[in-house]
Amino acid sequence: MTRLRVTFLGPLGSFSHQAAAESFCKGSADLQPQVSFPDAFAALQKKEADYAVIPCENSTNGSVVQTLDLLADRDGLYKDVKVCGEYYLTVHHCLMVRKGTYPGGWAGYDGSITKLYTHPQAWGQCETFLTKYFKGVERQDVTSTSKAAEIVSKETTERGAAIASRFAAEQHGTDVLVENIEDRADNTTRFLIFRNVLDERTAQLNLEQPSPPTSEDEATLEATHKTLITFTVDHSSPGALANALLIFKAHGLNLTSISTRPSLKKPWQYIFIVECGRTPSDENKGAVDKALNDLRQVSETCRDLGTWKNQLSASNA
């Protein structure tokens, strides 16, 4: 088989780049940066990429709303795209500036930065540091943390700084003023790995199948599988949501998270994005398919977004 094509949010040096490189054993895949998450999904739907590595939630700042919208897929643009794996990346942020801007480093910093750039997810991960040192300074959202690094590396008129990784600083040649500015040392982003279920190139490597041990601490991994399902219910019918959720319990599926996004059909009506887990056993064989069948009876729309192996160690699960 030709080399795998793995797509992710670029430019090079983003946390998504790091997650893609680490989850697809360095060097064995062609990495394809995109300018947005929808572009990565579109590449997968068109089979121009084999896998997409997309952040879905952060331990400090919560859900990546843009990704939830892709999962909600209101217009059916990505109907063959499903989750087949996950990857957890510890995220350390740095404050960085154009090379040579502050020769004295952070110790000699004179308070002259007038604008900060980063991906919207990163602000909420560094709030304590930003409130302490950059209260009132303009914040500009950009498409990724590495894009922020690229912007400040080329800046000539403004005194801008970016929040991005040390890896991004190396890729874009910026000076790091402060490292580890995240609020919490355990700041971690969970990435979902997607594939196109009709793509034969990846059918052999389908991570949906329980895979052989890949990491050293495999012994400590929970042998659970996770499943993602989206559905909508009749909002005017009392108990419709409760009935839908009871189906998970009835089939031994442990509900671990419920997110909502607006349906965009009628205000204050939602698409439910539900994640559940189970330890595969003879008793719960086929539980996901059975639950999906039952769910289809009580929901307006219902979609299976894939099953994959839990990568969290038992102590964090």
Ligand SMILES: O=C(O)C(=O)C[C@]1(C(=O)O)C=C[C@@H](O)C=C1
């Ligand atoms: O901007 C990047 O570097 C990304 O890969 C995106 C992203 C995200 O959306 O969560 C990834 C990890 C960090 O949580 C911050 C930003």
